Amino acid sequence: MKHLALLRGINVSGTKMIKMDALKKALESIGFTDVVTYIQSGNVFVNTNEESASKVGFMIKQEIFKSFGHDVPVVVIGKEDLQLCLVNNPFFKEKDVDLKKLYVSFVSKSLTPESIHDLKISNIKPDEVSIDNTRLYIKYFDSPAKTRLDNNYIEKKLILTSTIRNWNTVNKLLELFETV
Numbered sequence: 001m002k003h004l005a006l007l008r009g010i011n012v013s014g015t016k017m018i019k020m021d022a023l024k025k026a027l028e029s030i031g032f033t034d035v036v037t038y039i040q041s042g043n044v045f046v047n048t049n050e051e052s053a054s055k056v057g058f059m060i061k062q063e064i065f066k067s068f069g070h071d072v073p074v075v076v077i078g079k080e081d082l083q084l085c086l087v088n089n090p091f092f093k094e095k096d097v098d099l100k101k102l103y104v105s106f107v108s109k110s111l112t113p114e115s116i117h118d119l120k121i122s123n124i125k126p127d128e129v130s131i132d133n134t135r136l137y138i139k140y141f142d143s144p145a146k147t148r149l150d151n152n153y154i155e156k157k158l159i160l161t162s163t164i165r166n167w168n169t170v171n172k173l174l175e176l177f178e179t180v
Contacts, residue, residue, distance in 0.1 A: 001049065002034075002180075003056045004082075004173060006106055007042025007064070008073040008151060008163040016070045018042075026067040030059060036180040042072070043165075043173055045180050053078065057108075073161040075106045081134065082174040090130045091139045099167050103144060105136035105154055108161035119157050124149040138164070 010016045020037040023044065027035045032046040050056050053076040061074045085104050091097050111131050119129060126141035127149045136154065140147055144164070154162040165173070 001051055002045060002047050002177070003053060003076050003078065004177065005042075005044045005046060005057060005060050006075045006077065006163045006165065007044065007060075008075070008161065010042045010070065010072055011040045016068075016072060018064070018068050018070065018072075022067070023064070026063050027060065030063050032059075034180065036176070038173065038176055039169070041169075042163075043169070045176065073108075073163065075108050075161055075163050077106055077134075079174070079177040081106065082170060082177060084132070085135060085137075085170050086174070088132045088135075089137045091128070091137060097139070101140045101143075102167040103138040103140065103164050104167070104170050105138060105151070105162045105164045107134050107136065107154070107158065110134055111136075111158070115158055119149075119154070124153070136162070 010018050020040060024035045024037060027044065027046060032048050034047040036045040037043065046056065048056060057074040057076040061072060064070055064072045091102055110133055113131065116131050121129070124147065127147050128139045129149065130137045138149060144150065151162045151164055
């Protein structure tokens with residue numbers, strides 16, 4: 001079964017540095033096959049007989065700590081999660097939406113409609129967010145560098161693991177799911 005592991009916070013500003021070829025070798029050493037990485041920010045496709053995404057994430061998290069000494073949060077998703085991003089993103093309904101301002105936060109547990117209140121939306125205005133099960137669709141007013149609505153904010157308010165990808169990366173990962 002093919003899984004996509006989204007690693008949070010590696011190779012950012014010189015912290016938690018992990019070379020992708022070394023990561024690939026480490027994951028192959030614990031039994032994953034067809035390991036393919038995409039860009040340095042931690043997108044890793046793996047094949048395994050293990051069907052449980054949470055177990056796959058735990059195995060990857062453990063191996064990263066063992067091999068590299070970094071405690072790295074991992075969210076594991078499937079192809080369907082990426083396909084749903086294309087179908088369910090409410091910001092596509094807006095005329096002339098700027099794709100460069102669209103992001104998706106993949107989170108480690110299912111959310112409820114009430115979770116939107118836990119985010120305290122008034123604190124993140126003028127940024128906008130919409131919740132869809134294990135995804136937050138984000139439309140930044142300016143840029144992700146100039147917002148409170150980042151991984152730390154999401155994790156603190158919702159008490160979970162979050163990792164954010166821009167819209168181009170989401171599309172590329174879906175494309176790669178078809179080919180790797």
